[in-house]
Amino acid sequence: MLSRIAIKRHIIGVIVLLFLVSVFSTGLLSIHTVNAAEPVIYYVSPNGSDSNPGTIDAPFKTITKARDIVRTINSNMTGDIYVYLRGGTYNITDTITFGPQDSGTNGYRIYYKAYPGETPVLNGATKVTGWTRHSDNIYKAKLNRSTKLRNLYVNDARASMTSKRVTARGGHGTYSVTAGQAPWAWTSGSKSDGVRYDLSEVPEITRNKDDLEIVNGTTWNENIVCTRDVITANGYRVLLLQQPYGSIAQTPGWGAAFTASGTHTIYNAFEFLNYPGQFYFDKTEKTLYYYIRPGENMETADVWVPVVEKLIEIAGTSTSNRVKNITFQGITFAHTDYNLVDVGGSRGKSTCQASQAFIAFYNDNWHNTKYDLVDTLPGMINLRNCDSIDFIENVVKHSGADGISMVNDVINSKLIGNYITDITSSGITVGHPQHVYIGDGGNRANRAKYPSGVEGVCKNNTISNNVLYDISMVPGFGGCAAITAYFVDSLEITYNHVQKTAYNGIHLGWGWCNFTDSTTCKNNTINNNRVIDTLSRLHDSGAIYTIGQMPGTNINENYIKGIPPAVYGPTYGLHNDEGTAYIIENDNVLDIDPGVKYTINCEDFGAKHNLTILRTYATVSKMGINPPNSKIDPPVAVSDNVWPLQQYNVCLNSGIQEEYRRIMPEGLLPTQDYVFPASCAAEAGSIINIRSSGDPSNTVWFAPSGTTSFVEGATMTKAAGDATSIIAPYTAGTYKLFILNSQGVKIGESEAILRVSGSANPPSTEPQSAFTRIEAESYNGQSGVRTEECSEGGEDVGYIENGDYVVYKNIDFGNGAASFYARVASATDGGNIELRIDSVTGPLVGTCTVVGNGNWQEWVDATCEVSGLKGIHDLYLKFTGGDGYLLNLNWFTFVEGNNDEYLGDLNGDGKVNSTDLQILKRHLLRITLLTEENLLNADVNKDGKVNSSDFTIIKRYILRIIPKF
DSSP states (O other), X not given: OOOHHHHHHHHHHHHHHHHHHHHHHHTOSOOOSSOOOOOEEEEEOTTOOTTSOOOSSSOBSOHHHHHHHHHTTOTTOSSOEEEEEOSEEEEOSSOEEEOGGGOOOTTOOEEEEEOTTOOEEEEOEEEOOOOEEEETTEEEEEXXXXXXXXXXEETTEEOEEOEEEEEEEEEEEEEEEOTTSSTTBOSOEEEEEEEEEETTTSOOOOSOGGGOEEEEEOSSOEEEEEEEEEEEETTEEEEEEOTTHHHHTTOOTTTTSOOSEEEEEEEOOGGXXXXXXXXXXXXXXXXXXXXXXXXXXXXXXXXXXXXXXOSEEEEOSBXXXXXEEEEEESOEEEOOOOOOEEETTEEEXXXXXXXXXXOSBOOSOGGGGTTTTEEEOOEEEEEEEEEEEEEESOEEXXXXXXXXXXXXXXXXXXXXXXXXXXXXXXXXXXXXXXXXXXXXXXXXXXXXXXXTTTOOOEESOEEESOEEEEESOSTTOTTOOSEEEOSEESOEEESOEEEEESSOSEEEEOOTTSOTTOOSSBSOEEESOEEESOOSSOOSBOSEEEESEEEEEEOOSOEEEOOOOSSSSOBEEEEEOTXXXXXXXXXXXXXXXXXXXXXXXXXXXXXXXXXXEOOOEESOOOOOOOOTTOEEOOOEEOTTXXXXXXXXXXXXXXXXXXXXXXXXXXXXXOHHHHHSOSEEEEETTOEEEOOOOSOTTSEEEEEETTOOSOOOBTTBEEEETTOSEEEOOXXXXXXXXXXXXXXXXXXXXXXXXEEEESOOOOOOSSOOOOOEEEOOOOOTTOTTOOOEEESSOBTTEEEEOTTOEEEEEEEEOTTSOOEEEEEEEESSSOOEEXXXXXXXXSOEEEEEEOOOOSOTTOOEEEEEEOOSXXXXXXXXXXXXXXXXXXXXXXXXXXXXXXXOSSTTOSSSSSOOSHHHHHHHHHHHTTSSXXXXXXXXXXXXXXXSOOSHHHXXXXXXHHTTSSSOO
16 A cells, blocks of 8 residues: 555646646747756745645745745756746735846746736736716726826726816926036026916816926927926916926927927816816825716726836846846736836926936036936836846736836846737837946946946847837827837847837937947847837837947848828938948838838938948838948839739738737737738739638638639639638739638738739649640759759649659759758649659658648648758659649759758757757747757857847758858
């Protein structure tokens, strides 16, 4: 008989095994290459208790408790540690902090992850209930709060402070500053103490006069000042400003400052409560008022008032004592507050541009301070002095300021697959404007935020496959971008979907042309992003904005859509601002309004130089005079935005990749626009790449606009709903993409069009007696791939029967085996393609299985690896078993070049192929880490690091685009 202890151990082992099987089957548990002990697992639940042991049946209640328990076991880890958060709402009233003592050690990680199939919500707000009608559509509820309320969220949507747009009539009074009178007083000067308005425009304010805010702006910036009182003087309504911030906001140069003239918007008065979706909080009466939106029912409404500015803070103490190796995955971070910058007891937010604010009184030239005059804004999630802190597939929404902030000495960290939405200022901020130089804080009157030894540039970070939607739309924060990066090194911003911003979509760089000896911004990448509907409120920028020099930077193959005309200020597709230098900006596609000032702002102004901008395709071609030492092609104008096939593929391959499609919220991008994202011009019968509709039971069609009956033929072609390509119709004309469900009901019709030119005959499914040639492709002039003959077939398409073969002569297989690829349709499944060398009956070196559904339009890919082959040989591709195959286009041979013996080979099988590419991909996503030996093999460009550049090079090599590394 087993002892009780043995039985207990056996049961525990079975439970752990079953759990791991279930987790691995869902794909939610990351695996590491290090041979490790069983992972340690804890559980947290909103229904748990911190006196529990943290098991699945008796979970902790708080993340802080789990963190504290992890601290007791993580100093010498032998395996990963998992903290699983069960679904539900975790009400956060104090920031959750992580320090160096919370790090993963010995190469292992600590994971804070959603339990499979559940959604944990870290909620920095308190729920408001007990609503009663105040009058008509205005409801009220009690709220125990003593400070101004700037943010309110109702039914998962942001509400707005009350507001009124008015005309300012000049300053009132004077506020004087003497240098040194306080830490914020850097120079002496005087500014207006208040602002005058007509009595007819601004009524008498009776409640909480110190809660009012005034917003003004330029074409590229918005400022917020707060009031301390409202008086009537000399026939005007006067709003007296909180000081000193009211004066600080009046100091920025270059027309960016708050002024006591022009158009202002006054916020947060009860007297302005007159529009659906507005709120007002009376802190004296502790009463919250809300004007309901159509369809809202306050008896059931989900109303949240934020109580915390930061949900998460992850902070080391120096560049030698970082927080390391933590992953947050599958978590929703929601609802934070922000009560603006506090200087000397006054509040406000003013800057020249971007996601930052002035923190002292100075003159109008902030360059003189090396930007010590400004600081970044708090995020819902904040990182500094960190190494390898990853946020994977989370939701970040409803912030009071920034979303994710990584401002100082954050290295080797990844933000991948996150949905970031309704962010007040910047969705993601990386780096700091003070990082002109590193480690010089002691030389700047001790004003630098980070002293030497703590200050560090953010380096080797990745922002990829994120969706950022509805960013910087909150009044007063319009000068912010969806992604903001200052002085950063080797930052990769790739495959992101950015949509709906008040200002630019992606901001990179800082310093203008004032610090040409700065070396902290370099080697950055902004590639394959889709940026839609930017500059919706502010102008004088573009979808992607660069400023200052940044050697080694690439901004390639991005798809820009929706830049408005230059009405309130200049607009550009891409904006290279002052000092921009040493960047390559190629193959971008810009669907922008013809009323923009420039397609790309890269003219000879502001000391720009050394720019390379090639192969730009845009709906308009407007350019200035090229700056020095630059190579800039005029954009190719495609006024009707029907892009050539190559540029269409840039559009198609931009934005989130297929494996992250699930993070795109339903309705944000209609399925048909996801599948076919841009108009395309192609020849009849050519293959058009598309995205999958996500459902194999659907059918995807190209058909004439207005089609109601779908029948295959020369003017209509179709593919399965999970297909990634479709053949263009065989007759010239204009077509739309339609999606039909399994019942044949239309569920989507694209706005984009396919314009077909020429004509072609659909391939016959009948055998042909003619003896034709099938042409093997030759890449980059490489030898060994020759035009050869097939026993039967038509033009570029061969009808293949059992026993037919294709032969390629004198193929040089180099130092290893090759991969082969074909596109085949079959009338009968179950056949094979045998790969034999030197004769049709020669040694067998590979076999491909042919599968298909018997439809000539629905091609399938056939691939196989050739093993044990070196040198120069004739290759015979013999079709055996089954009948009626159609060989589309040609066979493509991918032959290994003259690389180093092991370079690119990550699994040690002597070949460089798609398996190695997948291994590298899993390493870059931190799913399975490479060994030290394989890290050397993965660094194919020999730059001392393994990143997406190596991934791209290996991919291009496998596809035979390049002959060697």
